Amino acid sequence: MLRLRYSYRTVITFSENIFSHHFLLRCIPRESEAQKIVESICTILPDDKKTWSTDSFGNTLLTGYMGNFHNYFEFCSEGVVELYDYKIQEKLNPLFLYSSKLTQPMNKIPEISNGIKLSENGSVHENIFIISNAVNASLNYVSGITSVHTTAEEALALGQGVCQDFAHVMIAVCRHHGIAARYVTGFIQGEGFTHAWIEYHHGGVWYAFDPTHNRPANDGYIKLAHGRDYSDCAIDKGVFKGLAQQKLEVFLKVEQEQ
Amino acid sequence: MQTIQLKKLNTGISMAKANRLFWMGRYAERVYLALHLLRKHNDLMIDEDHDSYISFCNKMGIENRYSSGAEFIMSYLYSTENPDSIINMLERVNDNAILLREEIMSETLSYIQMSISYMQKAREGNVILSELQTITDYILAFWGSVDERILNTKIRRTIKFGKFVESADLHIRFDYPFDRIADINNRLFEYTDKDPELCDEIKLIAYKNKMSFDTYKEPQTLFYLNGLFTA
Amino acid sequence: MYSLLIKQKDTVNRWMERFGVRFGIYKNGVFNEQIFPFDxxxxxxxxxxxxxxxxxxxQRVNALNLFLEDIYNEKRIVKEGIIPEEFIYSSKGYLAQCEGITPPKGIFSHISGIDLVQAKDGTWYVLEDNLRIPSGASYPMIARDITRKASPETFSNNKVYDNRNYSSLIRKAMDYVNVDNGLEVILTPGRYNSAYFEHSYLAEKAGVLLAYADDLIVENDMVYYKGLFDKKERVGVIYRRISDEYLDPLAFESTSLLGVPNLMRAYAKGHVAIMNALGNGVADDKGIYYFVPKMVEFYLxxxxxxxxxxxxxxxxxxxxxxxxxxxxxxxIKDVAEAGGYGVMFGKDMDQNQLDNIRNLIETDSRRWIAQEVIDFIDxxxxxxxxxxxxxxxxxxxVVSEAETHVWRSGLTRYTRNPTSFVVNSSQGGGFKDTWVMKK
Known part of the structure; x- marks a missing residue:
């Protein structure tokens, strides 16, 4: 068991006053047998009016509305989690076998998938390594080159991307080979940025793998949300009125609790 | 005992809707008065004053982009390229009215629809001014329908507020005598005083203060008048 | 039967103009409001x-409603092998976000538009189900109002069911699902939508508010109509004329300006009824169509x-x-397309096109359906x-509330092009009134 304290704060500053601002956040860790929430609080500024709910994937949502003029928006999610072996027992929702908007195969996904020789006698876990190796061979980690709308196909064509793109390509290839896979957002111990990895389903259990680091996502991964792809688990979304430049600052700290 | 289940009354006025109601009223009145004033100036142009259209433009506060009285009339009535034209004013009435069908009812809207159709046909046939009496008739029927058929008081009053702001504005611009303006103001104040929600109180006081024989034609008067509506 | 009415054609057209019976259409990117040609x-x-x-x-609509309820909950019809799961999860209209949501009173398709044709032997066939935002009922409704004025004798001589009750059917459906007796609104994308006339006419006739996205806000998972001076009034039912993906920018297409942010949250908590429900596209998918008769057997x-x-x-x-x-x-029909697009007749294709479509069917079989060409009545x-x-x-x-009602009329569309088989108002056809006879 690993006990981690996390503190995640996002500050968006607007160059002009904005109003009629609606937001939707998935910034609260998800409870499961692999992850117990010991302590969790979230505050929102400038107006801490929020509503709790759960989306159809079971992720915790915080939503709210600020009607009046304001020029910054801040949310801070803090707490302590206990991490156990990253295995989640759950009956398979077949949804995760099928392609989704951002993982839709065109030419590149079938091409890379068909080029991968999966071991016939080996376990799914071995095959996951083979797939991740192939994904890493076709993508270079380059930050800032892709956006939240980039599809797996586009990232492959580019040959570059960030954790989101690694996860999308990996999920698309898994699904191509009949392995159910889903997208996960969260934090990793010792890293100052939010991260994305995948979960794959085998024998009634979800296991986690981190294609960006090309390793199983076992120790120090705090999970916030999962879905078919990024679009199901965006950490913060918002719409507002007013013309303004936005400046985004993220402060994330994940440390072992003494 | 029998209970009567009342149907839910779905009423509500958003800011956008209030604006549409007000401006529909203003533009409809503008069409009506522009036609009226145009007839008077056209009459002068027959023999008395061939350049009477120039003073029309000045008073109306529009650019004189015409080289003759005849050109003025045709362009001012029918040119879709002329931003000041009556056909464009009617389009503005329609732009607002078409978005208010459920409030003003198809019956009221139909007078605007008929005006537009008639005007478009008149334009194709270069019909002379006197034939546009039909538009005047439709607009009057429109006002009759607003008064008699729109039962929601707030809706009706917002339209009429627009109508009388426009009426006062044009009458002042065209140098109508003070007592005539005072009469129009009495109508206008029915909406600003009894239903003050949509009215800027400070501008209203300022406007009222301007209402003396010596000052009512000052440009400031029109400024206050045009700032009365706030939604 | 209707010879007197034909003589009144001009009168009818004049009335259409008077009431602004129009249909918006985009030609080369320019919006135009045209009179919808009436025959x-x-x-x-x-x-x-x-x-x-x-x-x-x-029967069909009841089964479709049960299907939707099943698909977003238990999925018995998939588990029992009637419909392959692929047809659900690969359908563009299936919304995973709607899993587990049962809308107020359990109705998904409140207003269903079922497209039928009659073959020369007299048999009626269903061509398509429209369970998202079927439009067009307002046209025959106002046409009837006008033709009765223009030619009263026609209607005293023939016993035709009145069809002007459509708006009260809609109103009853709205009343039935209304949550907490809130305001009842029609949500329109605005004047530049092809069916704007219908939105405003139905709002007038049903006695409900016509709202734009900006007029509605979601606060504490409740929907409010934003009146003047921040007077907010709770909304209980939204008859939306905006498609699923644009309805809530925070749940779906984030660039949409037509939608109401966080509407999905209010809906998921059961605080507002949305008609038709979200996610209905899974049931009127051209691929699912094949299975509808099987649904009738399975559920009923x-x-x-x-x-x-x-x-x-x-x-x-x-x-x-x-x-x-x-x-x-x-x-051959592309299951992903609608509105008369993606429909190809084998007889009109040259060898090249045939080879092409053959290839597409072999590589992506799920995307296509094929139908026999019905020789239908002209x-x-x-x-x-x-x-x-x-x-x-x-x-x-078909309007579903406590009971399911069929409106005794319908929108009859015809092609104006004599060689065309595709009947669709987005492709420049006209419309007729539909008379259902009392005897």
Whole structure:
């Protein structure tokens, strides 16, 4: 068991006053047998009016509305989690076998998938390594080159991307080979940025793998949300009125609790 | 005992809707008065004053982009390229009215629809001014329908507020005598005083203060008048 | 029967103009409001034909509603092997976000538009189900109002069911699902939507508010109508005329300006009814269409009264072979397209196109369906002073509240192009009134 304290704060500053601002956040860790929430609080500024709910994937949502003029928006999610072996027992929702908007195969996904020789006698876990190796061979980690709308196909064509793109390509290839896979957002111990990895389903259990680091996502991964792809688990979304430049600052700290 | 289940009354006025109601009223009145004033100036142009259209433009506060009285009339009535034209004013009435069908009812809207159709046909046939009496008739029927058929008081009053702001504005611009303006103001104040929600109180006081024989034609008067509506 | 009415054609058109009966259309990117061409010759449906259609439609729509409830919850129909899961999860209209949500009163499709054609032997076939935002009912409704004025004798001589009750059917459906007796609104994308006339006319006739996205806000998972001076009033039901993906920018397409942010949250908590429900696209998918008669049997234990047009699913090996062998005589439809697009007739294709479509069917079989071309009845229309025959279809409207009602009329659309088989108002056709006879 690993006990981690996390503190995640996002500050968006607007160059002009904005109003009629609606937001939707998935910034609260998800409870499961692999992850117990010991302590969790979230505050929102400038107006801490929020509503709790759960989306159809079971992720915790915080939503709210600020009607009046304001020029910054801040949310801070803090707490302590206990991490156990990253295995989640759950009956398979077949949804995760099928392609989704951002993982839709065109030419590149079938091409890379068909080029991968999966071991016939080996376990799914071995095959996951083979797939991740192939994904890493076709993508270079380059930050800032892709956006939240980039599809797996586009990232492959580019040959570059960030954790989101690694996860999308990996999920698309898994699904191509009949392995159910889903997208996960969260934090990793010792890293100052939010991260994305995948979960794959085998024998009634979800296991986690981190294609960006090309390793199983076992120790120090705090999970916030999962879905078919990024679009199901965006950490913060918002719409507002007013013309303004936005400046985004993220402060994330994940440390072992003494 | 029998209970009567009342149907839910779905009423509500958003800011956008209030604006549409007000401006529909203003533009409809503008069409009506522009036609009226145009007839008077056209009459002068027959023999008395061939350049009477120039003073029309000045008073109306529009650019004189015409080289003759005849050109003025045709362009001012029918040119879709002329931003000041009556056909464009009617389009503005329609732009607002078409978005208010459920409030003003198809019956009221139909007078605007008929005006537009008639005007478009008149334009194709270069019909002379006197034939546009039909538009005047439709607009009057429109006002009759607003008064008699729109039962929601707030809706009706917002339209009429627009109508009388426009009426006062044009009458002042065209140098109508003070007592005539005072009469129009009495109508206008029915909406600003009894239903003050949509009215800027400070501008209203300022406007009222301007209402003396010596000052009512000052440009400031029109400024206050045009700032009365706030939604 | 209707010769007197034909004589009043000009009067009818004048009234149409007066009421602004228009249909928006984009040509080369420019928006135009045109008069929707009206043909004075009605489509006449006999009382006995109608009895069967009505029973068939009620049965079909009831089954479709049960299907939607099942798909977003238990998925019995998939578990029991009636419909392959692929047809659900690969459907563009399936919304995972709606899993587990049962809308107020359990109704998903409040207003269903079922497209029918009649074959030359008199059989009626269902061509398509429209369970998202079927439009067009307002046109025959106002046409009837006008034709009754223009030619009263026509209607005293013929016993035709009045169809002007459509708006009260809609209102009853809204009243029935209204949450906490809130305001009832029609949510429109605005004037530049092709069916804007319908939105505003139905709002007027049903006595509900017409709202734009900006007029509605979601706060604490409740929907409010934003009146003047921040006066907020709770909204209980939204008859939305905006498609699913634009309805809530925070739940779906984040660039949409037409939608209401966080509406999905209010809906998921049961605080507002949305008609039609979100996610209905999974049931009117052209691929799912094939399975509708099976749904009727599965959920209702009855045989389907109304027939589907004979349809083949290349997804199934046997059907694929048949389709590839008979391409020239079939009509091929892309399941992802709507509005008359993505429809190809084998007989019109050259060798190149046939090879191309053959290839597409082999590589992506789930994307296509093939149907036999039904030789359907042509209807008379007036072209100038002359009567000519044109292809047409009938959209019947079914309204579900405590009970399921079929509106005793429908939108009959016809092509103006004599060689065209595609009847759709987005492709420049006209419409007729539909008379359902009392005897």
């Amino acid at each position: 004075p010759i009605p489509r006449i449906i006999t009382n006995s034909d109608w009895a069967e259609i009505e029973a068939g439609l009620i 234990g009855e045989k389907a009264i109304l027939k589907n047009a004979p349809t083949y699913l290349p997804y199934f090996e046997e059907d694929k072979r048949f389709v590839l062998d008979n391409l020239k005589t079939l009509v 209807l008379e229309i007036m072209e100038g002073e002359e009567k000519v025959y044109r292809k047409s279809d009938l959209r019947a409207f």
